[in-house]
Amino acid sequence: MKKKKEDYSDLNAQQPIGIFDSGVGGLTVAREIKRMLPQENLVYFGDTKHLPYGEKSREAIVGYATRIATFLLEKNCKAIVIACNSATANALKEVIELVDGRVPVIDVINPVAEKVAFEIHTNVGVIATKATVYSGLYRKSIRKHNKFIKVVELATPMLVPAIEEGFRNHPITHAIIYNYLSNNKLKNIETLILGCTHYPLLINEIKQFYGNRVRVIDSPGIVVTELKQILDKHQLLNTGNKSPEYEFYVSDITRNFEKISKKIFGNAIVLNLKVL
Template sequence: MKKSKTYDTKSLSAKQPIGIFDSGVGGLTVAKEIKKVMPHEDIIYFGDTKHLPYGEKSKEAIIGYCKQITRFLMGQNCKAIVVACNTATANALKEISEEIHGQAFLFDVIHPVAEKVAFSLHQNIGVIATKATVGTGLYKKTIRKHNKFLQVHELATPLLVPAIEEGFIYHPITKAILANYLSDKKLNHIDTLILGCTHYPLLTKEIKQYYEDKVNVIDSPAIVANQVKFILEQNQLLNDKNHLPEYKFYLSDITKNFQKISKKFFGNKISLELKNLDKK
């Protein structure tokens, strides 16, 4: 997202951490890219594994979860909040912004990607995402706002997040689910596919194999990470290059799959802390 006039950047420090949240392991794909392009930044990650998948929840429930998590991350003194969840972005971005109240930078995973795609060499764009994201039509609205000549076809793919959260990556079950979804007539003749859920980049290899590399699969986490870096750099809020980064992971429910993927991305020394935000 672009810098808001309401951001109180004078009170922010480069030493403050970047807060990232998602319903589960999906946001780790964004966190991994942020770590890659900004290797000296402290990261605080919240995975709301207790309430996943967000894509099957009501808008009111999603807003409630997001407000709780945002308050928690703001309490951790974050200089930026990255909503690493497409469903949260599509359903609760306004409420998240209100919780932040201009006291930190806010980034999401839809607007930077939609803008990038709208101004690239694409004509026929497919979007796969959760029911709650597709229901808002936000990808189509945002892309066509920037370029009204593009064709955008959105498809709800609700079985993918549960499969990924259960650890069925590189599994025949997930491959069959993908084949069923990607063969849908809505995605016929597309030249570009946006993975409209941060869980889905964990299946990029299988998706590219299905299309035999004939469809451009958008690397959304990289786009988002570079947007975060650009804004923080513009505001002189990148940490010192001699700083040894700290990574903190909080979960509303600790799962084996989260442990596995987080250690794969961030190393075996990380620790996961259980944090129940429902408690008063």
């Protein structure tokens, strides 16, 4: 893929940041943007009609991701954050081609892989959806920067549905986490990457399983640091906004999404239905 020359001259700092995921998981990234970049306007899209992406074909994920990216461009977003590992692993190239150099595209895998590759790690584990694990993108991205790191990836498909159903700090999630993290694949890891933006919602339970034996990488902070650096580089940081606006769109409004999203982002969330 020949990379299109970036031209952000038509963008301004007041434009919103666009962010999308298959469901509530991307709100962990949106929440971090709100914390680290409190003056930024946001447009969030949760593709609740088609979740979980991790069980879908690559062709389906590409279709969802490019339609949502088109919508975010129509909403005049100055950057697009693909806050979904499955979408990043399967549709990043297509979203970048669609955007055609008009706005920066930030994904949730490459910034994390690069940071991990340049820190002191030997054995790294990744838990993620089937679509992310089957792509092998975490292993490829980490080893591109540091070929001496051993990377093992484990598909953990039951976690996203459990989270979307509201089972946090619950015997159901305790049992799922125990069964997955006890897998022999992860036996000798020193570091665990949460390769799905839903998973930080269970980070306390995951850390509890490991105690202090394994370092757990919480991706949203790394991703938003990358976003901040890119916006700053292109003079697109919004620094004069005292009343940021947050817009939330979903492809299907569910009671669970409404309830969980308010817990993550705050009670001010108003969901708008947008079928793409």
